[in-house]
Amino acid sequence: MRTPQTATPAIEVQGLEKGFGELEVLRGVDFEVARGSIFALLGSNGAGKTTAVRILSTLLKADAGTARVGGFDVAAQPGQVREAISPTGQFAAADEVLTGRENLILVAKLRHLKNPGAIADDLLARFSLTDAGGRKAATYSGGMRRRLDIAMSLIGNPSVIFLDEPTTGLDPEARIEVWQTVKDLAQRGTTVLLTTQYLGEAEELADRIAILHQGRILQSGTLTELKQLLPPAKVEYVEKHPSLEEVFLALVGDNGTNGAAGTDTTSNDK
Template sequence: MNTFQTKPMITIDHAKKQFGKVSVLKDISMTIQKGEIYTLLGENGAGKTTLIKMMTTLLQPDSGEITIAGRSVTKQPNEVRELISLNSQEATVDMFFSGYENLRLIARLRGVKNEKAEIQQLAKRLGLEEFIDRRVAEYSGGMRRRLDIAMSLVGDPEILFLDEPTTGVDPKNRLEIWRIIREISDAGKTIFLTTQYLDEADRLSDHISFLHKGEIVLTGTPAELKKNTNKKVKITLETEQHEQGKALLTQAGISFEDNEGLIINDEDQQQTLELFVANQLTIVALIAEEVSLETIFLMITKEQNK
C-alpha cells in the first residue's frame, strides 16, 4: 500500500445523473487521494461507466460537483483534461497502424516534445518492443490491451481512469496488466479502476466502493470491508453424523450452509460447539472461512434487491 498525501486528488460531492426518467446516479459522493488505486465495483448497468464519463468531462452531472486536483470538471474541463487519461472498455487502437504509429499519434495530440524517446520508453515498460513496428491487426487481444494502456500513459498523466482494463484478456496478460497497474501506482499516479473481477479488485485496490442501482452502498479498504462482514466457520463432522448435525442446527434456529461441511456465522460458533458436544457428535475439523469480496458483493446486492 502507498502512503498518501492528505490533499484529495478527486472529490465527488453529491453528483447526480439522469437520462430521461431513469435516475442512473443518485447523490454520489467520494474522495480519492493522490497515489491511490480506487476501485468501483458494481453489476452491469449500475452506473460505473456513466460516473467515469462525468469524471473525465465526457458527460456533465445534472447536479453536484466533481473536482480533479482542485479543478472543476464543468467549469475547467480543459485544465482537467491536461491532468487525466481514460482507458475505456473498448480499445481505441487503430488496427491499420503499427503500435509505434498509434503511440506517435497520441503523442502529437498531447503535444509531447520528445515523442520518439517516450514511445521507446513506453514500449519497453509494457513489453511491446518486439511488436512495436507491427500492424496492430497482427496483435493478440492481450497485446492490444497493453498497447491501449500505453496510449493512455502518453504524456505522463497524473490520473489514469481504467474502465475494466482486463476484460477478455487471457490469464497471463491479465497478470502482466496487474503488474503494470501497480508500477503506475508506485510511481505516484492516481488510478480509478472499474472491474468485473473481484479478485482483481482485492489484489490491486487501496480503496473500494460498491455501486448498486446508482448508489454507493458500501465503501472501505479491502481489509475493512472483510473485517466488518460476518465471518464464517466451517465445521466438519463424521460423515455418518452430518445429517444429524444439520437437524440439530435447524432445531436450534442456527443458520447454516451445507457445503462439504456445515458453515455457520462466527457468532454462532460457541453455541454450535456446545450443541454438538452435548449430543456426542465428533468434530473432525473446524476451519475459519476467509470472507472474500465475492461473498460481500453477493451479500450486499442480495440485500439491496429485497
Template sequence: MGKAIQVQGLRKSFKNTEVLKGVDFEVERGEIFALLGSNGAGKTTIVRILSTLLRQDGGTASVNGFDVMSNPRKVRQAISLTGQFAAVDEMLTGRENLIMIARLRHLEQPRQAAEDLLRRFGLTDAADRKPSAYSGGMRRRLDIALSLVGRPQIIFLDEPTTGLDPEARMEVWKIVRELAAGGTTVFLTTQYLEEAEQLADKISILHEGRIIAGGTLAELKKRFPAAKVEYVEKQPTLEEIFLAITGNKEAI
C-alpha cells in the same frame, strides 16, 4: 495537494431512468481506487463525468483540484482514460500509434517518448506490426501505453480486463501496480471482484445508483458476519462481502 478526486451528491438521469442517485466518494493521490458494481450500476457513467465526457445533472465532482464542469480543460490536462475496448488505430503500427498521440500532446520528442513506452510495456519487438497482429494482452498493453503518453497524474481504467484471458489479465494487473508505485493515481472500475481484491487500496461498492459501502478490504471485511470457524478461521472473500452488502445473500 488535496484529494485526487472528490465527488459529492453526484446525480445523473437518462430520460426517465435515474442512474446516479447522489454518489459520494474520495480518492487519495497515488492510490488504486476500485469502483465495484454490477452491469448497469453506473460505473461507466461516473467515469465519463469525471473525464469531462458527460455532464452531471446534480452534485459536484473535482479532479486534481478542478471542477469537472467549470474547468474541464484543466481536468483533461491531468488525466487519461482507457475504456473497455482497446482504442488503437488499426491502420498504424504500435510505434506509429504512440508517436501520433505524443505529437497530439505536443511532446518535444515524440519518437523518444514512443520508444520509452514500447520498452516499458514489452512491445519493442512488436513495434512495427499493426495491432491486428497483436494478442489481446498486447493490444491492452498498447492501449494503456497510449494513455500514459505525457505522464498523466490520474488514469481511469474502465473495466480494463474485460474479455482478456487469465494470463493477459495478470499482465494488466502488473501494469496497474507499477503505475501506482510510480505515483500515478489509478481509478479502476471492474465487475471482477478478485481484481479489486488483488489491486485496490480502497474500494467503493456502487449499487442501484448509490455508494453503499467503501473502505479498505480489511474495513469491508469487518462489515461481514463473524468468520465461520471449522478447522481454521474462514475469512470472507470480497465476492461474499459484495453479495452480502448488496442484499444478494442467497448467492453466497
C-alpha cells in the same frame, strides 16, 4: 499496499446525480481518491460506473452534485481537468493498421509533444513491448493490446488515469499482465480510478474499494475494512467421500508397484 500521498485528494465526488429520462443512473454518489492510489469502483453491469467516469472525464454533465479532479472542478474547469487526466475505455483504442510504435508516435504528435519517437520508444520499453513495436497492432494478443492502450493513455504524463473495465474479454494470463501494469502505474505515482465488475480484480489491485449498486455507494473502505462488515465464517466438519482418483492412488501406491488386484504388471506403459 502502497502508502498514498497525504495531500488534497486526486478525486473528490459529492452528491453526484445523473439521469437519462426517467432512469436514475447516479443517485447521490460520494467518494474520494487519494493521490498515488488505486481506487476501485466495484459494481455489476448497469450500476453506474461508466456514467461516473464519463462525468469525471468531462464527457457528461452531472444533473447535481460536484466533482473535482486534480483540484479542478469538472463543470467549471473542464480544460484543466482534461489536461490532468487520461481516460481508457472498455476496449482498446489502438489503430490496428498501425504498428505499436506508430500508434504511440501518433498520440504524441496529437499532443504536440517534442521527440515523439523517443517518447514511443520509452513507453515500449516500459511496457515490455519493444520487440513488438514494429508489428501491426492487429497482430497483438489481448493483453499486449491492452498494455499498448494504457501506454498511449500515459503520453503527456497525466496525473490521473481512468481505467473503465480494463480486463473485459481478456483471458486469465492477459488479465494478470494488465494487473501488473496497473500496479506499476501506482508505484510511479499515478492515481488510478478503476471500474470493474470482477471481485478478484478489485481485491488484487485496489487500495480502497467503493461498492456501487443501483446508483448509490453502498459501502467503501479498504479490503480489510469491508471484510470486517461480515462475521467470520464458521468451519464445520463435512464428511467427504473419496474420489475415484484417491481410490486409484491408494490401491496402486505412489510408485504404482503395489501389485493391486486387477493391475496388469506386464504392461510396458510408463
